Amino acid sequence: MKAIRMYQCGGPEVLKVEDMEKPIPGMHEVLLKVQAIGVNYAEVQQRKGTYPFPVPLPAVLGQWAEVVGQVAEAGEGVTNVEIGSSVIAQVPQGAYAEYVVVPSSMLLPVPHRLNLVQSAALLTQGQTAYHTLKSVGRIQPGETVLIHAAAGGVGSLAIQIARRMKAGKIIATASAPAKLELALSLGADAAINYSEPDWAKQVLECTGGKGADLILEMVGGDILQGSLQVLAPFGRLIYFGSASAVNEKWDRADLVKLLENKSIIGFNIAHFLTSRPESANAGLEHLYEMISADQLKPVVRHILPLEQAAEAHRLLESRQTVGTIVLKP
Incomplete structure (x- = not known):
């Protein structure tokens, strides 16, 4: 073979x-x-x-x-x-x-x-999208969700799933106009080019200055740093990868931001599947239900x-x- x-x-x-x-x-x-x-x-x-x-x-x-x-x-x-x-x-x-x-x-x-x-x-991408939103992100109806790399495999599924989970507003980021258009067609309410230097300011404008309640982040580097700045009080930032391969550095100002009752939660799909098989199976059942109802399409x-x-x-x-x-x- x-x-x-x-x-x-x-x-x-x-x-x-x-x-x-x-x-x-x-x-x-x-x-x-x-x-x-x-x-x-x-x-x-x-x-x-x-x-x-x-x-x-x-x-x-x-x-x-x-x-x-x-x-x-x-x-x-x-x-x-x-x-x-x-x-x-x-x-x-x-x-x-x-x-x-x-x-x-x-x-x-x-x-x-x-x-x-x-x-x-x-499986890998669908489960990652589902569990970052639901199991570890604990999304609640009406919350604002920020999804980075929204035109990728995980991001494109996460937009659709967040919509089915009754997110109040879905903000998608991507690096090109065609990708932003795709994110909007999948159900995002706003699309922002994260290669622009003022992308974080645009997120705050979209949320009336409050920021996002839940952020899905897999880029790392400057995007991770900016995401922490636009995370709302009591918000959760789910960190599930670092496509930029930048070694993250935290200064005192970053840590002070966490004192505003903000959480950074790491997620790894392989560890989740082996450590929480029951939750993984439940997630798959929900994915299948959404597919059967024509609410989710990779x-x-x-x-x-x-x-x-x-x-x-x-x-x-x-x-x-x-x-x-x-x-x-």
């Missing part, structure tokens, strides 16, 4: 297309023939060596990435799925491959209203062959994408 393997951290060029033996499913595991792989920014950080949880090298890339596949083989003790079934799953390690082994307990049916490519955006505009994984990473890092990037073996 073909797989994308890396022997060292670095730029996209470290991703190598290799022929490998198909893995063999063990007890309570299944072998999936992969049909689509959702690309996440976490894999870019894994490749660069900036991810908080380093991947042992050499490795097939894709730690806790989402795949859609067909059950090709079942190991001993598997009783909950049939050979040939189409499923979605989060792969603990090695998702960038034509075949992957996954515990049978982590399989879910493909939602009827989504095609295979759209389904590849549902945005997928970039589909590349598996062999072009390096190009997918280049596109993602250069901010030339909207929604989710999908690799197809």
Whole structure:
């Protein structure tokens, strides 16, 4: 089978297309023939060596990435799925491959209203969007939500979910006019270009000077610093990534801001899935309900062959994408 393997951290060029033996499913595991792989920014950080949880090298890339596949083989003790079934799953390690082994307990049916490519955006990115808003963000009806990188895989889903959770106002930020238009079309009330130096002032103007009650932040650097300035008293800032790869520095003024009863909460989807499986399952049920009611639809505009994984990473890092990037073996 073909797989994308890396022997060292670095730029996209470290991703190598290799022929490998198909893995063999063990007890309570299944072998999936992969049909689509959702690309996440976490894999870019894994490749660069900036991810908080380093991947042992050499490795097939894709730690806790989402795949859609067909059950090709079942190991001993598997009783909950049939050979040939189409499923979605989060792969603990090695998702960038034509075949992957996954515990049978982590399989879910493909939602009827989504095609295979759209389904590849549902688990990691869909769950991140849902749980940053609900489980850790504790969104309340009528609250103002600020969503950064709103045209990305997580952001585009978060806008739709926040609307279904009765947010009072949704403010989206992105880096280009086309991305801002997408955010508005998905349900955002206001769209701001965060590459403009006065973006934080624009957020305050949108909120009558109060700021946002809930902020979803995965850019880091200056955007994180500015977000703290526009966080309303008793507000929550959910920090779930640092695409800028900037080492965050806090001075006394930043810490004083927290004394205004503001909270910064870290979130990692892999840790959440393993530590709170019941909450993760409940979140998925709600995502499926929204999909069934035509209230949620992943945005997928970039589909590349598996062999072009390096190009997918280049596109993602250069901010030339909207929604989710999908690799197809």
